[in-house]
Amino acid sequence: MPGARRRAARLAALWALALAASCGGDAPLDAAGGAASASGELRVLGAVSHPTHGAPVGVVYLRIENDGSQADRLVAVESSAAGSAQVHETVFQGDAVRMVRRAEVEIPPGARIVFEPGGLHIMLTGLDEPLRAGQAIPLRLDFERAGTLRLSVPVLANDASG
Amino acid sequence: MRRIRSRGGGPAFAAPASLVALVATVGVVVGVGGLIAGCREAPHHYNGSLVDPPFALPDIRGTNWDGTPFSLADVNGKLVIVFFGYTNCPDVCPMTLARLQALHARLGERAGEVGVVLVSVDPDRDSPSRLGEFVRGFDEEFYGVHLSREALAAVGSQWGIMVSQGKPEADADGWYGVDHTAALYVLGPERALRLRFPQEMSVDEMLPDLQALLAALPPGPG
Numbered sequence: 001m002p003g004a005r006r007r008a009a010r011l012a013a014l015w016a017l018a019l020a021a022s023c024g025g026d027a028p029l030d031a032a033g034g035a036a037s038a039s040g041e042l043r044v045l046g047a048v049s050h051p052t053h054g055a056p057v058g059v060v061y062l063r064i065e066n067d068g069s070q071a072d073r074l075v076a077v078e079s080s081a082a083g084s085a086q087v088h089e090t091v092f093q094g095d096a097v098r099m100v101r102r103a104e105v106e107i108p109p110g111a112r113i114v115f116e117p118g119g120l121h122i123m124l125t126g127l128d129e130p131l132r133a134g135q136a137i138p139l140r141l142d143f144e145r146a147g148t149l150r151l152s153v154p155v156l157a158n159d160a161s162g
Numbered sequence: 163m164r165r166i167r168s169r170g171g172g173p174a175f176a177a178p179a180s181l182v183a184l185v186a187t188v189g190v191v192v193g194v195g196g197l198i199a200g201c202r203e204a205p206h207h208y209n210g211s212l213v214d215p216p217f218a219l220p221d222i223r224g225t226n227w228d229g230t231p232f233s234l235a236d237v238n239g240k241l242v243i244v245f246f247g248y249t250n251c252p253d254v255c256p257m258t259l260a261r262l263q264a265l266h267a268r269l270g271e272r273a274g275e276v277g278v279v280l281v282s283v284d285p286d287r288d289s290p291s292r293l294g295e296f297v298r299g300f301d302e303e304f305y306g307v308h309l310s311r312e313a314l315a316a317v318g319s320q321w322g323i324m325v326s327q328g329k330p331e332a333d334a335d336g337w338y339g340v341d342h343t344a345a346l347y348v349l350g351p352e353r354a355l356r357l358r359f360p361q362e363m364s365v366d367e368m369l370p371d372l373q374a375l376l377a378a379l380p381p382g383p384g
Contacts (some may be wrong), residue, residue, distance in 0.1 A: 023327035050256060053299020054292055057337070059252040090253045095361050098325045098341035101333070117257040118362060124252070125335045132184050158260030158300075161268075162366055 017113070020157070035139075035151040041068025042107065042146035047139065049124075049155045051052075052131045058082065058124035060139060063114045066107045074105040077143040083126020090118050097160055108141065133157045203246045204352040207373035208357065209367040210346075216354035219347075220320045222281060224309035225250025232307045234353045235352040239277030240379050241356070241372065246323050248284035248340055253359065255280075258344065263300040264365045265372070273375055279305040283325045285314055287300075321347070348372070351379065 013096050034046035047062035058080075066072055077085040087102040105120065107113055122139070124131075131137065136152045143149065220246070226232040234242060243262065247255035257281065266273050280297050282288040285308060291307030309317065318325050326341035345366075348357035356375060359368055 009203055039183060047270065048261075053256070053297075054295025055249040055252070056287075056292075057252040059256070074306065084333070084337070086333070088253070092361065095343050095345040096341060097344045097361065098251070099251075099339040100324070117253060121253045123337075125333075125337045158258035158263075160257060160266040160365060162364055 010016060013139065017131055026153045035136075035153045036148040037141075038152045039143070039146040039149055041070075042066055042072055042143060042149070044149055044151060046126075047153045048153050049131055049137055049153050050158050051133050051155060052129065056125065056127065058127055058131045058137075059124040060137075061117065061123065062122075062151075062153075063112060063116075064105075064107055065110055065112045067103045069109050070145065071109055072107040072146055073144040074107060074141060075144050076140075077122050078140045078142075079124055079137055080139040081128055082124035082129075083128075085124050087115075087120065089120050092118075131155045183380070186219065194327040206370065208371050208374070209239055209363060210348070210357045210371050213355045213359055216231075216356050217349050217353065218352070218354045219349070220277075220317070220372070221353070222307065222309070222313075222317050224281070224307045225290050227290045227297065227306035227308075229290055232305065234279075234349065235280060237271075237277040237305060238274065238303075240275045240351050241375060242277040242279060242349045242353065244279045244281060244349065245344070246281050246283050246342050247344065248282050248342070249288050250284060250339070254344055258346070258361070259297065259300040259304070261365055261368075262304070265368055266301055266303070268365065268369055269372065272373075273303075275376055276372060277305065278303070279307060281307045281309065281317070283314065284325075284340050285309055285311050323366055348375065 011030050012039050024030045036045045038044070038046070042067045044064050045065065047060060049058055049060045064074065074087065077087060079085045087105055088099045089102050091098050102120070105113060113120070124146065133155055135155050137155065139151045139153045141149045221234050222232070227264035227324065243300045244263065245258055249255070262278050265330060266276065266278060269276055278301065282293055290308045292304070293308060295352065297306035314325065317323065323343045324341065330338045332338040344361040346359040347355060349357070350356040357371060
């Protein structure tokens with residue numbers, strides 16, 4: 001099962017890579033199969049999305065690393081696959097969950113900001129089409145200092161086996 | 163035979179004979195004790211919160227994704243896991259269903275003994291058919307239940323589930339969130355609460371708890 005999942009992930013990653021190459025994109029993939037992009041001292045790594053299974057909203061997880069000595073700020077996110085993209089954070093109050101919109105995300109120098117399940121994430125609404133495993137969606141991240149980063153984010157089957 | 167005969171052979175033989183008897187007796191006692199200890203397994207330490215004795219909860223009645231009436235009593239499985247969520251939830255809800263999918267798969271041949279039910283906390287936007295597409299994207303066997311607003315409010319207060327009321331301010335795209343309790347509730351054969359998993363519990367933590375509950379139940383179809 002893990003072998004099959006890894007193969008599926010690799011296939012999806014190759015697919016995304018091919019798509020990025022065919023579109024003339026400059027978005028490479030990192031070792032885990034997620035999309036990666038960099039501008040100066042700022043790097044975005046491990047960007048992945050998941051199939052929506054009929055849900056009207058999608059999600060992107062990733063991490064942002066700031067190797068520089070100056071703080072940066074994520075000020076906008078956008079995807080041509082969705083009517084709107086926003087940074088949200090899942091907040092737990094005991095066993096109750098709520099989502100809070102984050103207009104900006106501070107990226108301090110030396111920081112590694114992780115967007116992951118149960119925490120920060122990018123929510124996609126107004127999807128043109130359901131997201132399916134194996135496809136890739138374009139994502140644009142605007143940073144105050146580093147400028148714009150573009151990624152082709154692979155849609156990978158959810159892996160919650162552990 | 164040799165030992166019986168040796169009994170009459172004086173102290174030199176008598177001592178070893180009684181020693182043999184003693185060793186044999188101790189051996190039998192230890193052996194039987196060990197067998198009994200081996201049969202009695204160490205009690206399972208539950209990762210979730212065990213509810214003992216099981217706590218009776220009112221039924222949940224609504225409509226399953228296929229349009230048929232839903233009642234907890236009709237769910238296939240000796241155990242039922244109930245999760246409250248909604249499809250406009252991009253993070254916690256799909257991740258929880260992905261965990262339940264993995265959990266269900268890892269139960270192997272006992273998967274059929276555990277029913278999984280998503281109850282929507284968003285009756286206005288989650289139609290049964292949308293719930294069907296959603297839950298079946300994870301596992302064909304999962305239930306996706308739509309309740310009327312009134313039924314949801316009643317279940318919320320009876321089960322102690324928080325669901326934010328009223329329509330919050332929608333964003334520019336018309337999206338709004340529903341705050342809700344995202345714990346997992348495991349019900350036994352009488353559909354009484356047996357176990358409660360906090361939201362963040364992993365498959366590795368939940369699996370042995372379910373296996374222990376199943377092992378404690380009488381065999382046969384449930």
